[in-house]
Amino acid sequence: MEDKKLPLRAAIAAGVSRTAAALSRATGRGDGSVIGGKLGMMIDPDLLAHLAAGRRIALVSGTNGKTTTTRFTAAALGVLGEVATNSFGANMPTGHTSALARAGSTPFAVLEVDEHWMPKVIAATSPVVIALLNLSRDQLDRAKEVAMIAQLWRDTVAQYPNLHIVANADDPMIVYAAAASQNVTWFAAGQRWRDDAHVCPACGSHIWRETDGDYWACPTGDLIRPTPQWTIDDSAVIDPDGRRHELKLQLPGRVNVGNAATALAVAHWFGVDPADGAPRLSEVASVAGRYAQVDRKGRTIRLLLAKNPASWLEAFDMAEDAPTLLAINARDPDGYDTSWLFDVDFSPLHARRVLITGERAYDLAVRLQVNGVQFEHVANFWRAVEAVPPGRLEVIANYSAFQDIRAELDRVV
């Protein structure tokens, strides 16, 4: 980090930020990515803008997949040079500040951004590209509603005609937001969860969907699925020239092929040939503990994060046919409301051995009973490990339950 280039207050703030982050990591209190940023921001509120200046920046936002897509994009951009990124998922301005301060001066940055913070972070960092992934129900008891975020993004995008947007053609909410710009690259990543996009955000009509295909349209014609330039086919990404890039991802599931396509589309806008970017994506083995495989007590434990109905559906798609532990909390980062459990169909787990734990395991127990899924309740993570035979254990957990288990496994990354 060349602090000399920064104004004095910013240079001091960046130094404080780095020290606090290191302290937080050393004392085991966190990844250090949020605490460092908070101290830094107190000293210079414009610090993020100062740290962003001179870098070419991509922002990634959406309800699901933003951490992984950010990681993939950083990997692909690595073809061009050094990339700063908030790879711990600390996705508000304090986290961005920490990430940029810690990285020193890099020509590029890729930042994951919380949906609500997009207008402010766009204003502070002047990105070259933003990637808009999807919008669905999340953080139930406090988030703005899905339609409101779509409108917020649409209004924001309209103010930056030169900002390039990489956006998901399969999500009507995203199309509504991005279509306020003339400057969009569309990708098709599929949308397994559709319950939040029945109604056209532009006019309130029912959106018509093709039964055996991906096409959708508002019957009034005010919103139709744009033709995507980037698509996926099995484990391959098809680029706008029709070239096929076979991926060998370590991360499981179709959803991650979609995330990879998004990352390659963003990197392409910076000048990365997808043929050069694609191999770098296969080097990503886990993302902030997600998808990580850990061997303990003769069991191979894999951690999957599922924080809302859409991501639970994707997790069931990724999990192998093996004993599966489901862990549910309802703390502040999860939202205090567990109602969403009834939006998830747990029947893909019918034939598996299912164990449940977490502070709100009883909410899950009632849900599984109604779903006709057999389960065993265990007091904690280690009881589950001991209860299953040597071999694979899949763990699917919501946010704070996931962090608890990750802490048990020594903050696996």
Added chain:
Amino acid sequence: MSSSALQIVWVYPDLLSTYGDRGNMLILAHRARARGIPAETVEVFANDSLPDGDIYLLGGGEDGPQALAAQRLIADGGLHRAVDRRAVVFAVCAGYQLLGSSFFAKGAKCEGLGLLDLYSDRGETRAVGELAGVVDPELGLPTLTGFENHGGRTHLGPGAKPLAQVKVGIGNDNQTEGAWLGTVLGTYCHGPALSRNPALADLLLSWATGEDRLPELDETWTSKLRTERLTANGLA
């Protein structure tokens, strides 16, 4: 029951479906079938007319869809006819509000269905969090427990009875929560309200089937859930 199987109708899931609203339909069907009562679930979108059914469920929704749902239900008339023949209506949150004479959506007063003697307006604060209350003794139910998330306040007229007296949370107005009359019942316990209130689910099933003594079910997990929630709210 109007046919060989209990008909559970989820009204307009395309408009009125927020967090876990599907749960009430799943729970009622599960608790009926567990007792050998055949049950069918029907999801009716707003473009279609309401079919004959035994239990009608209305969920929560954002302002725009809520106003649209009320317009469609008034035009359809099916829910009024259902109440006339004493079918059961169970409504939560936005669905509860639109059963009254009027409610507020997007800053405008909207006409409701007038099936319950109440009206709703906007509160100064949003009510978000645990909701619990002592249920009207006439209904013979244990403490109501749930989660609320709404910006409205609801005012009951003499023709509607409060479902519960509030112990935790806001409900209608900090004093009472929900309302009922005959076989129409509404609550601000949103989403899968019946998961924490199995006795309320059974009351609806009794009303719909005319069967006062439903066989008992294994309540191991529902009991644990209720005890945990009531303890967390200082009510156990």
